[in-house]
Amino acid sequence: MNVLIIEDEVLTAKRLQNLLVRYDPAIRVLAQIPSVKQSITWLEDSQHIKPDLIFLDIHLEDDLGFRIIDHLNLTIPIVFTTAYNEYTLKAFKTNGIDYLLKPIDFAELSSAIDKFKQLHFTPGKLPDLSSITSLLYQHSRQDGFKDRFMVSAGSKLFSLATRDIAYFTFEQKATFLRTFDGKRFSVDYSLDKLCQLLDPKEYFRINRSMIVSMTSILSINALSAGKIKLALNPDFVQDALVSTDRITDFKQWLGK
Known part of the structure; x- marks a missing residue:
């Protein structure tokens, strides 16, 4: 499986890549991109391998990640990763597979990839309404501000x-x-x-x-x-x- 990580926090991107390898060492991370502008350029380049799945941070260094989707009419499945929770509904109105709050938990990441695999091999199947409702309820109970930071020693x-x-x-x-x-x-x-x-x-x-x-x-x-x-x-x-x-x-x- 080919994966693209769009994330402007270096430590978070590295941790996400490590979690992906932990889930499946065969997963190939094509690139780690920090901005909307660079992401659009990378995805428009026909020489690059098309990713099967994108992990997309909503708040990037130059704009919201939704801008990439709108600009390219992107149809590649996406797992949104963010420190915010107010964009849950908008994420599922796009081609979002799941919505993970930072710091990303391995169990939640695994669940998101499992869901992607199920949808990937069952064309046209969408996330069920009950799971979306559950996520909306879960995220709506939080205040939307970052409650943890990834640091290194x-x-x-x-x-x-x-x-x-x-x-x-x-x-x-x-x-x-x-x-x-x-x-x-x-x-x-x-x-x-x-x-x-x-x-x-x-x-x-x-x-x-x-x-x-x-x-x-x-x-x-x-x-x-x-x-x-x-x-x-x-x-x-x-x-x-x-x-x-x-x-x-x-x-x-x-x-x-």
């Missing part, structure tokens, strides 16, 4: 709960997260994308290079010229200053 990958993250920073041209117990990991997200993934009730971007959680704030200190400095847990080596243009929104966020 050496050669090991593991899943980290969002509630354990105190803040995110952009330093030395890379994005990092810091947990409440002081651990620091790099993540394959820009701060702009993190603002889309994180619950705005719990996290706020105080300046161009930092997003903090509500529970990480120990104290708020008013400085001269109307500036605001935060004391954080764990302590941040630099000054955690709220940008002047974000102070009003920051105060409103604190009052929510």
Whole structure:
């Protein structure tokens, strides 16, 4: 079986490929593509082998994954992978086989591929209504924001709960997260994308290079010229200053 992975998170793409190999070592991953534009170019190239199945992240670095389907009138079966749940119904209105929330569970991945195989060898058969209804109900009970992040330590990958993250920073041209117990990991997200993934009730971007959680704030200190400095847990080596243009929104966020 030939598979195409369209995913802009490097660690997630690697983990997905490992899970696919675990399911069946004969599965061939044709490519891992991070954007809508590159995906369209790749799929339009007649020299590339046509995939039997696509694993498609909905939120890509340049647009929604649905754009690929619309642009190419794509009919290749798709398993949607996403940190969001609000697109479930739209996914099943396309040629979606299944809808997996990140971090992807091996059992759910296996079920999705089994469903693909059943449909693949039974042309014209669609997912039954009860399974779709069940998925809609399951996903509708969640808030839609990312509740876990895939991080690495050496050669090991593991899943980290969002509630354990105190803040995110952009330093030395890379994005990092810091947990409440002081651990620091790099993540394959820009701060702009993190603002889309994180619950705005719990996290706020105080300046161009930092997003903090509500529970990480120990104290708020008013400085001269109307500036605001935060004391954080764990302590941040630099000054955690709220940008002047974000102070009003920051105060409103604190009052929510």
